[in-house]
Amino acid sequence: MTVRVEVRSTHPTTGQSVVRGAAKLGIGGLKRCEVVRLYFLERDPGDEAVERLCRLLLADPVMDTWRVVRGEQTDATASSIASSMAGDRPLHVVEVAFRPGVTDVPARELRRGMAEIGLPDCETATGLRYELEGTLSEAELRRLAQLLLCNETVQHFALGEITVHFGHEAVAGERVEVIPLRNLDDAALLALSKERLLSLDLDEMHAIQRYYLELGRDPTDVELETLAQTWSEHCVHKTFKARIEFIHRNADGSVRSQETIDGLIHRYLRAATEAVWPEWLRSAFVDNAGVIAFDDTYDLAFKVETHNHPSALEPFGGANTGVGGVVRDVIGVSARPIATTDVLCFGPQDFPYDQLPEGILHPARIAEGVIAGIGDYGNKLGLPTVNGAILYDEGYLGNPLVFCGCAGLLPHGRHPTGAQKGDLVVVIGGRTGRDGIHGATFSSAELTHETSEIAGSAVQIGDPITEKGLIELVEAARDRGLYNAITDCGAGGFSSAIGEMGERLGVDVDLANAPLKYPGLAPWEIWISEAQERMVLAVPPEKLPALQQLADLWEVELSVLGRFTGDGELVVRFNERVVARLSMHFLHHGLPKRTLRAEYQEPAPVPPLPEASVELQFPGMDLNDVLLAMLGYPSIASKEQVVRTYDHEVRGGTIVRPFVGPALDGPADAAVLKPLGTWEHDRAFVLSNGINPMIGRVDPYAMAISAVDEAVRNAVAVGADPDHIAILDNFCWGNPTYPDRLGALVRACQGCYDAALAYRTPFISGKDSLYNEFNGKPIPGTLLISAIGIVPDMHRCVTSALKTPGDRLYLLGETRAELGGSLFNALLGEQSGMPPSMPQKPLERYRALHQAIRKGLVRACHDLSEGGLAVAIAEMCIAGRLGAALHLDALMDDVWMDAADAGALVIPLLFSESNGRLLIEVAEKDVPAFEACFTGQTLTWLGVVVEESRLSVGVKGASIIDLQVEQLVKAWKGQ
Known part of the structure; x- marks a missing residue:
């Protein structure tokens, strides 16, 4: 007999978001919602055991009540279950649970907990019950369930009581299909690729066809899927390795240059790293993560x-x-994770529901889920989330971007990288399920309104508790020298992890040894599943017992799948049957090199300065209102409500946190961390980022320059040494088979190369995510640059908060009329204009600033990015809760002497987003020594910090901005 336990809070709050969401959907009849947690046991352990289970595991006896139901129950009974809702008001019920085959992590933890408290083992499941009070039709209930309560990709719902599905001891199916491929024509080959979600083009299908014609047989489904995963854009980066015929055109269409590029990675990213390779760079582009030296x-x-x-x-x-x-x-480079980052790009949160394209979730629902998912994993692992950004743009409506970063610490020279002949193929961590199948090939194709139905199994399910065990196990195994190589099971699952690890030697594996989550998986599904929390190790046979002992200690499941053979072949078995046999050489070197065509046309030139005065060009504009609108702009406004859901101080090593200042709510430029166990010196490290897709709409080359500069200057602003900074690139782009999309990507890569040389900063890792389109519409080409660097003295770290009235405020760097892709233009609905360019001798500038920081001459520092000078000084006032008085005369006299109309210069002076600029607070007593650090640099004294809580900006005797700091705070926080 099954047991159903309903747990409800005596102080329910979770249903309030449902009521708000229903109102946004236009369902006004919902007045109240209560959310009830559901737990199911397949077998009844008895009254005493269930009561013990509820008190110890399922409910808080102080805050919760529970109800136990045994056996079958009708929907009518379910609808009348007693709740905290009083009276006879209309009550509707929607229940939600996971689909069959989807990992139910809470259910698994429940089962583990039952064992720990001595209860008999049985299958478990979980769900949620929504009790809805109000006048709602069945159609409204279904709409509410589909758009708000249930994600039908991984869940199912019922109006009333739901039927849950229990898992059972998993046994794989033995079906293996031979795919008749040798005699297919071109149309049939492409149809096969589409039908099986292989994401392979015709040349690639031809290469596979020729291989099997030579072998004289057709491929098995395991072999075909192996090739598709290994050759996917996600795994092999074939666009970035392709031969590209590139034509660069002038604005009038004439050809500026024409060249053949033999791989974007080789030509620009790796080439830049090789050109500037510093002695502290340990590893770049050859492993799961880039590695730099922290100390000796x-x-x-x-x-x-x-x-x-x-x-x-x-x-x-x-x-x-x-x-x-x-x-x-x-973990795959033998490091212990110590911090995470996140950068997120969403569609407008207020996008009208009735205009939402078919097949996509509303941006607000996407944002809510993504933010919760990031916090859930990082918080449960005990990792601080310390740096990031959130951008909003209609271009991300159907295709959000989610960048996740992680930094780790490892002893120097302790990462083994070579499997040896005879080593065992050992998998540790989570079990294998159908979740994540075709994730690699799915990520190598465009999204459409049918994607959620066709590729639903491509979504993986996370389990941070299992991953926490992996972290501890791998660290202990590393320190004891128990493995010769390690990699994670990511895209392509076992296929990619084992295939790549065994490329040099060859490998023989038996999938029947892989532990499964549930029954019925075919061998090809086991082989390519991207089920989470799994690592593959090459383990000498004599060291297996010691590794098993550690696995038992940390309660991590360990299985031996096979052995590295040395024969150069990939052999996959299921019991005694060979289900795949492939040449490692063909698998890893048989992919045809693509030849792609790319074109880029320069935008039409624009005047360097506005031709009319501010009053004529922007009639009636109040610059106070402009600044307040900028501070409230979704991509600029405070993200405190999001960031506070993340733990950014766990582990006790965070020096500069996401929020700074006396109220701990001002924006930090970067995060600074001190790894535990390194207290013998004052060295720390910094994490920062740079991203601005609005500039990319105007000029992708300028976007790359700006992203690199922003990441580096953010790091330098808090105290990093500009000569000890490394960067990572993440390109998110549309379909590269279109010449215009690829041409813009080429220009972005060229910008990365030029910027890396100018700043002498190497790329150490990167990732491209292409085909980010929904129904043929691409996202804005987006480049994220992340930086990691060394802070020589954590006691000299600087924040953006203003510190002391009477201190001077300096602007470092040149201001140009560069409003192309700026926040100011976005407010006006404009995209054109001159984008930010490469600053002059930026490395010398940042070295000078770093020396001033090392000498203790800088009290506060903040970079100028979106919104330019006006937003930067406003943010410093917000962070410090102090005022500032700026006078732009010196800036105008020094920089704009050739301008005929001074009024026209106010806009670029305030809102230009020229690169390489920072605002610096300096104590009056330190001014001579500070200015001496910047000989030969453009350094302009703009004003002072004032005790009065007011920001005032003047020029030529006229006040152009005059706002209370409290007004700035309210605008920035949306109050």
């Missing part, structure tokens, strides 16, 4: 991944497993 004992690893397509389908799960995946990347 330890190294730092850093990786940033994207999880865009999964997050579009199932936001919580997509973001949740995005964090889990990048954490395993860091």
